[in-house]
Amino acid sequence: MTAPVAPANPGMVTLTIEGRIVVVPPGTNLIEAAKTAGVLIPHYCYHPSLPVAGVCRMCLVEVEKFPKLTPACATSVGEGQVVHVHSDKAREARKGVLEFLLINHPLDCPICDQAGECELQDYTFAEGRKDSRYMEPKRFNPMEDFGGDVLYVPNRCILCTRCVRFMDVMAKDPVLNVSERGDRAYIGKFEGRDLTHAWAGNVVDLCPVGALLSKDFLNRARAWELDRAASVCPSCSQGCNVMLETRDNVVVRIRPRPNAAVNQHFACDVGRMNYRWINRRDRLEYPVARTANALTPASWSEAVQQAAAAIGGATHVTVLASPSLSNETLFLLSRIAVHVGASSVMTMERGDEVPLPGVPDLSLRAERVANHTGAALFGSTESDAPLASLAAGDVLIVADAAASVTTIPDGVRVVVIGTVLHESLLPHVVAALPVCNFAEEDGTFTNLRGRVQRFLQAKAAPAQARPSYRVVGELATALGAGSFPPLAADVFAVMAATFPAFTGMTYRTLGLQGAPLPLLVEASA
Amino acid sequence: MGYPHLSHGRETPVISKYFGDAEARTLAGWQARGGYEVLRQALATDPVDVQNVVKDSGLRGRGGAGFPTGVKWSFMKPDGKTHYLCINADESEPGTFKDREIMRWTPHQLVEGAAVAAHAIYAETAYIYIRGEYTEPIARVREAVREAYAAGILGANAMGSGKRVDVHVHKGAGAYICGEETALMNSLEGRRGNPRIKPPFPAVAGLFAQPTTINNVETVCAAIHVLRNGADWYKSLSSPSNPKSTGTKLFSVCGNVARPGNYEVGMGFSMKEFLWDVCGGPPPGRSFKAIIPGGSSVPILTPEECEGAVMDYEGIQAAGSLLGSGGVICFDDTQDMVRQIARLARFYAHESCAQCTQCREGTAWTTKILERIRDGQGTMKDLDTLLEIADNMTGKTICVLSDSCATPVVSGLKKFRHEFEAKIPKNRSSVMVPSFTTAAA
Numbered sequence: 001m002t003a004p005v006a007p008a009n010p011g012m013v014t015l016t017i018e019g020r021i022v023v024v025p026p027g028t029n030l031i032e033a034a035k036t037a038g039v040l041i042p043h044y045c046y047h048p049s050l051p052v053a054g055v056c057r058m059c060l061v062e063v064e065k066f067p068k069l070t071p072a073c074a075t076s077v078g079e080g081q082v083v084h085v086h087s088d089k090a091r092e093a094r095k096g097v098l099e100f101l102l103i104n105h106p107l108d109c110p111i112c113d114q115a116g117e118c119e120l121q122d123y124t125f126a127e128g129r130k131d132s133r134y135m136e137p138k139r140f141n142p143m144e145d146f147g148g149d150v151l152y153v154p155n156r157c158i159l160c161t162r163c164v165r166f167m168d169v170m171a172k173d174p175v176l177n178v179s180e181r182g183d184r185a186y187i188g189k190f191e192g193r194d195l196t197h198a199w200a201g202n203v204v205d206l207c208p209v210g211a212l213l214s215k216d217f218l219n220r221a222r223a224w225e226l227d228r229a230a231s232v233c234p235s236c237s238q239g240c241n242v243m244l245e246t247r248d249n250v251v252v253r254i255r256p257r258p259n260a261a262v263n264q265h266f267a268c269d270v271g272r273m274n275y276r277w278i279n280r281r282d283r284l285e286y287p288v289a290r291t292a293n294a295l296t297p298a299s300w301s302e303a304v305q306q307a308a309a310a311i312g313g314a315t316h317v318t319v320l321a322s323p324s325l326s327n328e329t330l331f332l333l334s335r336i337a338v339h340v341g342a343s344s345v346m347t348m349e350r351g352d353e354v355p356l357p358g359v360p361d362l363s364l365r366a367e368r369v370a371n372h373t374g375a376a377l378f379g380s381t382e383s384d385a386p387l388a389s390l391a392a393g394d395v396l397i398v399a400d401a402a403a404s405v406t407t408i409p410d411g412v413r414v415v416v417i418g419t420v421l422h423e424s425l426l427p428h429v430v431a432a433l434p435v436c437n438f439a440e441e442d443g444t445f446t447n448l449r450g451r452v453q454r455f456l457q458a459k460a461a462p463a464q465a466r467p468s469y470r471v472v473g474e475l476a477t478a479l480g481a482g483s484f485p486p487l488a489a490d491v492f493a494v495m496a497a498t499f500p501a502f503t504g505m506t507y508r509t510l511g512l513q514g515a516p517l518p519l520l521v522e523a524s525a
Numbered sequence: 526m527g528y529p530h531l532s533h534g535r536e537t538p539v540i541s542k543y544f545g546d547a548e549a550r551t552l553a554g555w556q557a558r559g560g561y562e563v564l565r566q567a568l569a570t571d572p573v574d575v576q577n578v579v580k581d582s583g584l585r586g587r588g589g590a591g592f593p594t595g596v597k598w599s600f601m602k603p604d605g606k607t608h609y610l611c612i613n614a615d616e617s618e619p620g621t622f623k624d625r626e627i628m629r630w631t632p633h634q635l636v637e638g639a640a641v642a643a644h645a646i647y648a649e650t651a652y653i654y655i656r657g658e659y660t661e662p663i664a665r666v667r668e669a670v671r672e673a674y675a676a677g678i679l680g681a682n683a684m685g686s687g688k689r690v691d692v693h694v695h696k697g698a699g700a701y702i703c704g705e706e707t708a709l710m711n712s713l714e715g716r717r718g719n720p721r722i723k724p725p726f727p728a729v730a731g732l733f734a735q736p737t738t739i740n741n742v743e744t745v746c747a748a749i750h751v752l753r754n755g756a757d758w759y760k761s762l763s764s765p766s767n768p769k770s771t772g773t774k775l776f777s778v779c780g781n782v783a784r785p786g787n788y789e790v791g792m793g794f795s796m797k798e799f800l801w802d803v804c805g806g807p808p809p810g811r812s813f814k815a816i817i818p819g820g821s822s823v824p825i826l827t828p829e830e831c832e833g834a835v836m837d838y839e840g841i842q843a844a845g846s847l848l849g850s851g852g853v854i855c856f857d858d859t860q861d862m863v864r865q866i867a868r869l870a871r872f873y874a875h876e877s878c879a880q881c882t883q884c885r886e887g888t889a890w891t892t893k894i895l896e897r898i899r900d901g902q903g904t905m906k907d908l909d910t911l912l913e914i915a916d917n918m919t920g921k922t923i924c925v926l927s928d929s930c931a932t933p934v935v936s937g938l939k940k941f942r943h944e945f946e947a948k949i950p951k952n953r954s955s956v957m958v959p960s961f962t963t964a965a966a
Contacts, residue, residue, distance in 0.1 A: 052722070053722075053880075054722040054923060055880040055881055055882070055923070056881075056882055057881050057882050057883055057921055057922060058882070060921060068920045068921075069920070069921060071722070074722045092917075093917070093921055096883065096916075096917030096921070097882050097883065097917075099917070100882050100883055100885075100886035100887055100890070100917070101882055101886065103886055103890055104886065133910050134890065135897075136890070136893040136894075136897070158882070159879060159880075159882075159885065161880075177717075178717065178879060180879070181700075181702075181875070181876065181877060181878055181879050182874050182875055182876070182877040182878075182879055182885060182888065182889055183874065183877070183879070183885055183886055183888070183889035183890075184879075185879035185885060
C-alpha cells in the first residue's frame with residue numbers, strides 16, 4: 001500500500017483525465033469528473049439522476065496503476081489518479097462492447113424513432129467496427145405495449161436497465177424488471193401492471209436507444225428535423241424545465257430539460273402530452289374593434305385606442321388575467337390596474353397532486369397553472385366567482401383567461417387580450433387584441449417555490465398576433481400609465497426596477513436555469 | 526476418502542473421514558466423534574485468537590479464489606454493527622461435488638464450522654445457502670440444524686456460552702450465478718441473483734448492507750480441524766515445499782476415469798500419482814486426452830501438463846491452470862473436444878445473469894459459433910473470431926462468469942486446435958447459415 005497522497009487542493013480531489021487537470025469534490029465518479037474537463041466518457045447504463053448499475057461496461061477507462069480497465073461510472077476519483085479515456089486499451093474495450101450490443105440489434109435505424117438521437121448510433125459511428133462478424137440469426141422478440149404512453153421494442157433493447165431503475169427508485173412503482181437470463185433477457189412487465197404512473201413517460205427519454213418509444217410521438221418526426229427551444233412547462237406551477245420541439249412551426253414533442261434545482265431530468269406525462277393546444281388553428285389572428293354594432297377588423301392602433309377609450313370611460317375596471325401569463329405581461333397589466341384603480345382577479349384550474357417520490361419537491365402540482373405565484377405578486381387575487389360584482393358601465397379586461405365567462409351583465413364592456421375570442425363574449429367586446437401564446441414569445445414564469453425561469457420563443461405567431469407584453473405595454477401607454485419598452489428583456493428590467501421582489505434580476509443572470517426570487521433567498525438565509 | 530470408492534492409502538482424510546459413516550450424521554454420532562468440542566472452546570475464546578490460529582494455519586478459501594481465510598475473518602471488527610456469515614453451499618461449478626458429500630455425511634461438521642466462523646467474525650447469524658438441486662444435503666443440514674437447536678448448541682445461549690448463534694438454511698432456486706458471493710447475497714435478500722459491483726466489498730456492506738463474510742462449506746469445515754489440532758498440525762498435512770498452500774483439499778473427480786469420486790489429499794500432492802494411482806487412471810483401454818483440474822472455469826490441461834504438476838494453488842497455476850474448486854474433470858481419447866467445449870460454453874450462455882454486455886452477448890455468440898463448428902459449418906476465420914471475442918469477454922465484467930466462459934475456449938483452441946480445424950470443411954472461406962432452421966431450434 002502506498003502512503004496517502006496529500007491533496008493538491010484541500011477538501012477537493014485533483015486528478016488528471018486525458019491530460020487535463022481536474023479538481024472535483026471527493027466521491028465524484030469519473031464520468032462526472034471528466035465532464036468538468038469537457039471529456040465525454042461514452043456510457044449507456046449510467047445516468048446522473050439514477051443509482052449506478054455498472055452493467056453496460058461501455059465506460060471502461062484505463063486508470064494508471066489499476067490492474068484492469070475500470071468502469072468510470074462506479075469509480076470514485078482518487079487523488080493523483082491519471083485516467084485515460086481514449087487509450088488503445090479503452091477504445092478496444094468500447095469497440096468490443098459496441099460489437100456485442102450490435103450483434104442482436106436490428107439495423108433498422110431508417111424506421112426507428114430514436115435515430116438521430118441514439119447513443120448506440122452515435123458511438124458506433126464514432127468508434128465502432130465498420131463490419132459485423134456475426135453470422136447467426138438475430139434474437140427476436142415481439143413488440144409489447146407497456147401501457148401509458150410507452151411501447152417496448154425488445155429487439156433494440158441493450159438492457160441498460162435505466163427504465164427499471166427509474167420505476168423502482170424514482171417512481172417507487174416497480175412495474176418493470178429484467179426477465180430471463182443470458183441473451184434471452186428482456187425488459188419485462190409485472191403481471192397485470194402497466195406503465196400508468198404519471199411520471200412513467202420518463203423511461204422513454206431515459207432509454208439510450210429506440211427500445212422504449214412514445215406512442216404519442218411514434219413515427220411523427222425524425223429527430224434531425226426538429227427545432228428546439230428551451231422553455232418551461234406551463235401545465236402546473238412546478239415549472240419543470242422543458243424543451244419545446246417543433247417541426248414546421250408545430251410543436252410535436254415536449255421533453256424535460258435538466259435542471260437540478262427543479263426537475264432534475266424529468267417531466268410528468270401530463271406536461272408532456274399537454275401541447276396540442278399550443279398548435280390550435282382557431283386563433284384570434286388580427287385586432288378587431290367595435291364599429292357601430294359590429295365587430296370588424298381594425299388596425300392595431302385603432303383597436304388599442306378603442307380599448308383604451310373604453311377603459312378610460314368605465315365606472316369600474318376588472319382585470320381577469322390568466323395566471324399562466326408571463327411575469328412581464330402580468331406586471332404590465334398591474335400597471336394598468338394601478339393606473340385606473342382596477343381590481344385584479346384570477347381563476348385557477350386544480351387537479352390531483354402527483355409527486356415523483358424519488359426527487360425531493362418534484363410533483364405534478366395541484367395548481368395546474370404556470371404562474372400563480374407571479375400573478376399573486378402583481379396583485380391578482382384568486383376568486384371562485386370573479387365576475388360577480390360586475391355592473392353596467394364596468395369594463396372587463398380578459399387577458400388570455402380561458403375563464404368560464406358565461407354570464408356577463410348587460411352594459412358591461414369587454415376588452416379581450418387573448419389568443420382566442422370566446423363566442424360568449426362577442427356581444428360585449430369593444431376591442432380584441434390578438435397575442436402570442438407562451439410558445440410564441442419570450443418571458444418568465446415564477447414557480448410555486450418563487451423560482452423565476454425564462455422561456456424562449458419556439459414557434460412563430462399566427463398572422464398579426466403580437467407578444468402579450470408588447471400589446472399590454474401599448475395599451476398601458478395609451479391609458480397614460482407610462483411608457484414601456486417593446487422587448488421582453490427590457491420589460492423585465494423595468495419590472496425588476498419597480499418590484500423589489502425582483503431586485504437585481506436580469507435575463508442574463510437568470511440564464512436558462514432560472515433563479516429564486518432574491519427576497520426568498522434572503523428570507524431563507 | 527474416495528467415497529463412493531474405498532479410501533486410498535495415499536489419501537489424508539480429515540474432512541472426509543466420516544464419509545460413508547451413517548452414524549456421523551446424527552448429533553449423537555457426531556458428538557461421539559468429538560463433534561462440537563471445537564465450538565465449545567471457540568465460544569470461550571476471543572474471536573481475534575480464533576482468527577489468528579486460522580491465519581497461522583495458512584488455510585485458504587476452498588471455493589475457488591483461494592483467499593486466506595484468517596485474513597478474511599480479520600476484516601470483521603467489533604464495530605457494533607450487525608455482522609452476517611454466509612456459507613456458500615451453492616456448489617454450482619460444473620465438475621464439483623465435494624460440499625455435497627460433506628453435507629450428506631457430516632452435516633454437523635458444517636453446522637459446527639458455520640457456528641465457529643460466525644463467532645470468529647462477531648456474527649450471531651449464519652446463513653447456509655444450498656443450491657436447490659441438492660435435495661438430500663438440504664434435508665440433512667436442516668435436520669442437523671434442528672438437532673443442534675434442540676440440544677442448545679445453537680440459539681440464544683449457544684452451548685451455555687451466553688452467546689447467540691443462529692444458523693439458517695436457505696434453499697437456492699438453481700442458478701449458477703448464485704454461487705458468486707454478491708449474487709448469493711442478493712438471492713438471500715430476495716432479489717434477483719445478480720452480482721453486485723465492488724466496492725463496497727462484503728466485509729464493508731454485504732448481506733442487508735451489513736458487514737458480511739462469505740465462506741465455502743469446505744473452508745469452515747477445515748477451520749474446525751485447524752482449531753482442534755492447531756495450525757502447525759494443519760501445515761504438516763501438506764507438502765513442506767510450498768508454505769503458501771497448506772492442509773488438505775477435497776478433489777471431486779468425474780468424467781472418463783476409472784474411479785470417480787471425492788478424494789482428500791494433502792496440498793502439494795503429485796497430480797500424476799493422483800490421476801493415475803489414486804483415481805485409477807483412465808477407463809481400461811483408454812488414455813487421457815484432457816484434464817480440467819479445478820471446475821469448468823479453469824484452463825484445460827493436457828495429460829502431459831498434468832504429469833509434472835503438484836496439486837496446490839501455486840502448483841496447478843505453474844502448470845497453466847488453476848486449483849479452483851477442486852473439481853477434476855477427465856476426458857479420455859474418445860471425447861470430441863469441440864463438442865465438450867461447446868457444451869461448456871452453452872452452460873455459461875444459459876447461466877449468464879444478463880447484466881454485463883460482454884457476458885450476456887459474448888457467451889451466447891461464442892456458443893453459437895462453437896456449435897456451428899461442431900456441426901461442420903465453421904470457417905477458419907471463426908477460430909480467430911472466437912479468440913477475439915474471448916479477449917473482449919475477459920477482465921471487463923462485474924463478475925468472472927464471462928471470463929469463465931472464455932477460459933476453456935482459449936485453452937481448448939490453444940491445445941486442441943487440430944480438432945477444431947478437422948471439423949472445418951477444407952477451403953471454406955464463408956458459410957451460408959441455415960438461419961430459418963437454427964432460429965427455430
